[in-house]
Amino acid sequence: MNMIDVRVAAVEQVTPLIKHFKFVKEDGSQLPPFSGGSHIVVAMDAEGRTYRNPYSLMGSPTDTDAYHISVRRQENSRGGSAYMHENVRVGMTLKITHPVNLFTLAKMAHKHVLIAGGIGITPFMSQIEDLNRIGADYELHYAFRSYKQAAFVEELQKACGNKLHCHSDSDGHRLDMEALLRSQPLGTHVYVCGPSPMVVAVLETAKNLGWPDSNVHNEQFLAPPVGETFKVQLAQSNIEVQVPAEMSMLEAIEAAGVQADYLCRGGVCGRCELSVLECDGGLEHNDHFLTESEKASCSKIMPCVSRTKGKRLVLDL
Amino acid sequence: MALNFKQETFRDDYTYKNSEEAIKRFPFPFPEDQYMYSVNIEPHTKGKPGSVYEFPFDVDEHYVAECKDRAITLEQDAGRYQALPHMMDAQWDFLELTMESLANDYPEHFTLTKNGSSWTWENRPLGIHDTFTFGDSSTLPREPLDYMGRQVQGDFVLLDQRDETLYADAGMVTCQADWSLAFNVGMSWREWHGPVPRATELGVMDRALKFLLNLQLANPVRRLNWTMTVNPRLDTSPENYPYWGGDRNKVNAENVSDLIHLRVELQSLFRLPRSNAIVFSIRCYLISLKDIATYPRWAKRLYRVQKTMHPDLIEYKGMTKFHPLVVEWLSQFEDGADLGIGTQPE
Amino acid sequence: MERGYWIKSKPVYTSLVWHEKATSHLVLAAGIGGMAALKLFQQMHPAQPVTVLYAKYAQMEVDYSATLKKIVPDNLHVFKFEEDLLTELKSIMPHMRMGLRIYVAGSEGFIWDVAKVVKPFGVENDHIMKELTDTLARSVYCVHCKAITRNVTTNIVQCCGCERMLFVRDHFSRNLGAYMGLMVDAESPGELPAIEEIYP
Numbered sequence: 001m002n003m004i005d006v007r008v009a010a011v012e013q014v015t016p017l018i019k020h021f022k023f024v025k026e027d028g029s030q031l032p033p034f035s036g037g038s039h040i041v042v043a044m045d046a047e048g049r050t051y052r053n054p055y056s057l058m059g060s061p062t063d064t065d066a067y068h069i070s071v072r073r074q075e076n077s078r079g080g081s082a083y084m085h086e087n088v089r090v091g092m093t094l095k096i097t098h099p100v101n102l103f104t105l106a107k108m109a110h111k112h113v114l115i116a117g118g119i120g121i122t123p124f125m126s127q128i129e130d131l132n133r134i135g136a137d138y139e140l141h142y143a144f145r146s147y148k149q150a151a152f153v154e155e156l157q158k159a160c161g162n163k164l165h166c167h168s169d170s171d172g173h174r175l176d177m178e179a180l181l182r183s184q185p186l187g188t189h190v191y192v193c194g195p196s197p198m199v200v201a202v203l204e205t206a207k208n209l210g211w212p213d214s215n216v217h218n219e220q221f222l223a224p225p226v227g228e229t230f231k232v233q234l235a236q237s238n239i240e241v242q243v244p245a246e247m248s249m250l251e252a253i254e255a256a257g258v259q260a261d262y263l264c265r266g267g268v269c270g271r272c273e274l275s276v277l278e279c280d281g282g283l284e285h286n287d288h289f290l291t292e293s294e295k296a297s298c299s300k301i302m303p304c305v306s307r308t309k310g311k312r313l314v315l316d317l
Numbered sequence: 318m319a320l321n322f323k324q325e326t327f328r329d330d331y332t333y334k335n336s337e338e339a340i341k342r343f344p345f346p347f348p349e350d351q352y353m354y355s356v357n358i359e360p361h362t363k364g365k366p367g368s369v370y371e372f373p374f375d376v377d378e379h380y381v382a383e384c385k386d387r388a389i390t391l392e393q394d395a396g397r398y399q400a401l402p403h404m405m406d407a408q409w410d411f412l413e414l415t416m417e418s419l420a421n422d423y424p425e426h427f428t429l430t431k432n433g434s435s436w437t438w439e440n441r442p443l444g445i446h447d448t449f450t451f452g453d454s455s456t457l458p459r460e461p462l463d464y465m466g467r468q469v470q471g472d473f474v475l476l477d478q479r480d481e482t483l484y485a486d487a488g489m490v491t492c493q494a495d496w497s498l499a500f501n502v503g504m505s506w507r508e509w510h511g512p513v514p515r516a517t518e519l520g521v522m523d524r525a526l527k528f529l530l531n532l533q534l535a536n537p538v539r540r541l542n543w544t545m546t547v548n549p550r551l552d553t554s555p556e557n558y559p560y561w562g563g564d565r566n567k568v569n570a571e572n573v574s575d576l577i578h579l580r581v582e583l584q585s586l587f588r589l590p591r592s593n594a595i596v597f598s599i600r601c602y603l604i605s606l607k608d609i610a611t612y613p614r615w616a617k618r619l620y621r622v623q624k625t626m627h628p629d630l631i632e633y634k635g636m637t638k639f640h641p642l643v644v645e646w647l648s649q650f651e652d653g654a655d656l657g658i659g660t661q662p663e
Numbered sequence: 664m665e666r667g668y669w670i671k672s673k674p675v676y677t678s679l680v681w682h683e684k685a686t687s688h689l690v691l692a693a694g695i696g697g698m699a700a701l702k703l704f705q706q707m708h709p710a711q712p713v714t715v716l717y718a719k720y721a722q723m724e725v726d727y728s729a730t731l732k733k734i735v736p737d738n739l740h741v742f743k744f745e746e747d748l749l750t751e752l753k754s755i756m757p758h759m760r761m762g763l764r765i766y767v768a769g770s771e772g773f774i775w776d777v778a779k780v781v782k783p784f785g786v787e788n789d790h791i792m793k794e795l796t797d798t799l800a801r802s803v804y805c806v807h808c809k810a811i812t813r814n815v816t817t818n819i820v821q822c823c824g825c826e827r828m829l830f831v832r833d834h835f836s837r838n839l840g841a842y843m844g845l846m847v848d849a850e851s852p853g854e855l856p857a858i859e860e861i862y863p
């Protein structure tokens with residue numbers, strides 16, 4: 001994969017749990033432009049292992065001087081977000097992928113309803129730049145626990161004006177999903193990014209109100225869950241790889257020196273799909289890509305987020 | 318390498334001709350003795366100096382004449398250019414990609430000067446010199462795709478990505494192998510590949526789609542496709558089928574090697590940054606059977622491939638009428654030699 | 664040109680079924696399509712608001728308006744011709760909200776005329792439920808002169824624009840609401856295959 005070398009130009013503590021990082025190109029040249037909703041994968045070399053985590057780009061897509069990401073420190077971090085918070089400092093160099101967009105704006109939409117929960121605000125910060133530029137009709141609903149924990153409210157007010165609607169739990173201003181989605185004009189698309197219960201609530205509400213699936217968009221990167229230790233036999237490379245509890249299968253395969261395809265590393269894009277040749281105890285599918293019947297067939301797996309419940313797996317790699 | 322742009326025609330008197338160098342660099346598409354319809358996608362990385370793969374967009378000796386032929390086709394039928402309104406960002410992406418590539422790879426012919434969003438574009442072979450504001454269509458003589466599409470060899474289709482498929486929502490198509498942009502515009506991947514025989518049943522198109530949905534910035538891909546055409550005619554469109562269809566009756570054993578041209582499409586696909594759209598570039602290269610036979614290895618290879626072609630594919634590619642004559646003419650080169658794998662001329 | 668391949672751009676039509684989760688329903692029917700609308704109400708009378716627009720004089724002059732009046736509780740609007748129905752459709756669309764589901768029954772020409780009217784209001788044709796009734800007649804787009812010849816029932820038809828004889832291919836454009844027509848005797852002028860009625 002074609003990586004870009006960047007230097008950390010600024011780090012800012014935005015809230016007690018959120019840090020904002022600014023990257024510029026190491027050689028001083030311009031970064032590629034991108035489309036609102038894109039993410040990059042940041043590679044972090046930490047004590048002999050490499051974390052690769054996806055983060056949404058939140059700056060202006062037309063600003064090619066620098067990229068901006070925000071990282072929320074996860075409570076049960078496997079190491080990636082903790083590494084970003086503790087080890088990444090101004091002046092350091094990192095490798096990032098080119099931007100990838102799995103959360104695009106629907107270009108033919110008549111209206112856009114954006115719903116963010118907490119750190120899920122980040123992909124919308126680049127999208128609103130695109131929406132403002134093309135003069136689109138939109139509203140942004142930003143839900144959070146309290147104003148103290150909410151990042152970027154001032155920036156958003158400046159960018160969105162009265163199109164921004166804040167919903168603070170602590171003030172009792174909860175977002176009424178049903179009321180919001182019931183009254184929208186034809187041709188509206190809804191987008192949600194946030195904690196899993198919120199995403200599920202939006203998807204369910206839209207479905208129950210008769211919205212077509214193609215008008216409903218969500219981004220839900222999954223952090224690879226911690227699981228049991230198991231062994232993977234790679235049939236083509238003819239090697240066996242031990243997958244520790246806190247490492248994803250993809251990370252373990254890479255650590256063993258085997259090149260595997262990937263894009264989002266969050267169970268969304270389908271790029272890392274592998275064929276399962278043998279499996280002794282059932283698969284633990286955690287991705288959003290495979291269909292239910294594919295999952296049931298036990299013949300394919302997304303190594304970026306999924307694991308086996310058994311002790312040993314044989315993959316066609 | 319300095320290019321000598323030729324004065325030649327792709328219609329009426331058909332004065333198109335490949336120079337010796339152009340024959341030698343021709344993208345011959347058959348690495349093996351048998352042809353299989355497949356996705357055959359590979360990274361569109363920099364090839365050997367002088368080859369058609371040296372740069373993302375190849376400019377060759379036919380550049381000026383091809384642009385002129387395209388202008389004639391567009392003059393006669395404005396419908397060869399189509400762009401749905403939501404594709405404007407993709408149009409600017411296309412303009413940026415092609416201008417930067419040409420200026421970077423052929424600095425003696427093209428220059429792009431940027432001063433913030435004020436850009437100046439010089440195309441010396443075509444005598445074009447314009448200053449415009451990037452992102453503001455009113456400052457260009459035409460829409461961005463219409464403007465630059467006329468200045469790069471090949472056809473272009475801009476694909477919008479949504480609902481887990483790709484839609485052909487804009488394009489400039491004047492040298493196509495018999496498909497109509499005006500009819501296909503707005504179609505989804507599966508709809509516009511509807512007429513491809515056999516391949517769809519083999520799932521080839523579904524696999525290709527899955528691959529392209531994940532196409533990444535800075536990682537373009539390419540594949541070759543081919544057919545055969547009577548005369549070196551770029552515009553073998555269904556629109557003008559009444560004017561060229563009859564040429565298929567004019568082929569005989571005496572003229573087959575002059576009239577029949579192998580038509581190779583170098584198809585490349587690039588992810589576009591601002592729009593997340595994909596540009597599908599279809600560059601057409603034409604060569605007569607006689608010129609192919611300059612290299613006996615190619616002639617033998619072509620003979621073996623054609624002899625073993627499935628009749629459905631011969632029909633699909635519109636070659637049924639003259640195909641036996643092609644095989645017969647090529648048979649004189651067959652000597653049973655093992656050609657190995659590869660597309661090289663010698 | 665290729666003949667006889669199974670071309671996958673052809674639309675697939677189904678029988679109309681209520682979309683349970685919709686917040687409102689809009690049923691559009693013409694001619695024999697009135698029967699498809701009646702069948703919908705045979706399934707059930709939905710709890711959500713329903714509007715029915717019916718044009719009685721379609722291709723085949725079969726009039727279901729009397730029965731529809733008995734069955735459809737309210738919001739039934741009957742028109743003489745399809746064009747009048749389409750005009751009314753255009754005027755009510757701006758009042759519709761997300762959650763609306765659209766059902767169409769009639770000839771292929773009628774179905775795609777409806778799709779064309781609602782598209783500017785943000786309704787994609789994938790979200791319209793379509794039942795083909797009445798006739799199999801096709802609209803044919805002449806790839807040479809761009810004219811559309813309507814109500815074509817034969818495999819080969821003379822173009823209403825350039826008068827060329829066109830072979831009616833199975834390749835369908837949802838944008839144009841028409842099949843592709845390609846000159847049938849370009850390679851051998853005047854030699855026409857037998858003209859047969861295959862889309863009665």
